[in-house]
Amino acid sequence: MGRVQLAEGELNYQLDGPQGAPVLVLSNSLGTDLGMWDAQMPAFTQHFQVLRYDTRGHGQSLVTEGPYTIGQLGADVLALLDALKIERAHFCGLSMGGLIGQWLGINAGSRLHTLVVCNTAAKIGEPAVWNPRIEMVLREGAAAMAGLRDASIARWFTPDFAQANPQQAKRITDMLAATSPQGYAANCAAVRDADFRDQLGAITVPTLVIAGTEDAVTPPAGSHFIQEHVHGAQYAEFHAAHLSNVQAGDAFSQRVLDFLLAEQAN
Template sequence: MFIQLGDALLHCVVEGPASAPPLLLLHSIGTTQSIWAPQAAVLARHFRVIRPDLRGHGLSEVTPGDYSMASLAQDALGLLDVLGVAQAHIAGVSLGGRIAQQIAAEAPERVLSLLLIDTALDFPTKPTWNSRMEAVAREGTIALADAVMPRWTVNPSLPSSLGLRRMLLRTDRVGYNGAAAALRDAEAVDVVGRIQAPCTILIGERDVVVPQAATDALRSAIPGAALATIPGGGHIPNYEFAEGLVEAMSGHFTRLQTS
């Protein structure tokens, strides 16, 4: 479906029983809601799964200028409003995980629980992001593809990894840079001490993007957060380690039921 939210027309896939607990899935920079398809196929049996294309990505509208974590969080909350969802479980990978943190900090009453996957409180360094954004502005996302894919995936030659590369190449340069600005400008201080939702942090065993220190800082910032590893997983495990991610996500919901 398509939903008009202010200045942007956003695309969203909704599946699962209308009466089931809502589960919002937020994707990473340079990809689309499609990366969640393997998980949604399982989770939609028990949840109302909501998969938006973030602003500037997939079939959602590309709007000019820098995006921010606050504005992307407001997009997600506005989408939930239109869908009539008062509260939701929220899972996000990389950028999506940081947006999920922002939502939990700014609108805690809307969050049933958090699943933060291969993400962090902030994403240094600003000069690195500025350099990437300049390259993308000149050449498009092809400027990043060769360097990014070994960081996103464990085996870049797999069909699923080649699919992620295609998603990146199809991402509009303005949309990519808008989201990159949100990552560049994200500050830990904006969320530290403000997140109270039940939370599980999932980290790919072979994620080379998020260092251990960043994972430790994230866990320390969220009271009671659990930590689990996706065996063998890289930075974006949704396709390459689909079953392991589903298992880890299911473990989060099992813990909620038994706690």
């Protein structure tokens, strides 16, 4: 684990893999931390130096007063790259991390080799969904986070996966209960306010879009929209709910690697 000092506090990160290899940044979903990518690490570190971090308001990173914006979270990624003297990197983000990836592709494409956005959309949900959740979390604190954890199993995993892998599902959903209520609410606002539907054409780096067939949070239609509006973007879909990297595991890792290695060879 390492820490990068931002103006307002520290950003927690972990760097694994062979020194000198190309860097792959992994960006977590709302309500998780960098440990959500554990299943990918054995495969990814064979080819890349993998830079995971806890998004502001999550894990061991700084919690500042909200609301946040996706642009603010994207700037944190650029500050992390600058601090570690990484000029360009591959980037893979899921859900909220996928929104951060879109922002980077639109606003800082020169810092990216490739972009992988998973279980996300150019716009996720409506204020009528997000505002009551934000108000509840700020009002009830840790009790609300525990309630969200219990409800998240059905959103994040299909029933068959959750039943067959209870410990794995618990490990991931426990991350949500451990998330700062203030940080979670501030990130909910960032997701609520993000809308890149009219800006996707500005993404010019090679892009892979991944969806989960059973994802009710960010259904495949939103992933198809991104693919159709980013020139040359590839598309992959797995039998999974919202956290396809966890549920699809090795198949997810291999598809991402196939994309990254092919682009690297070009």
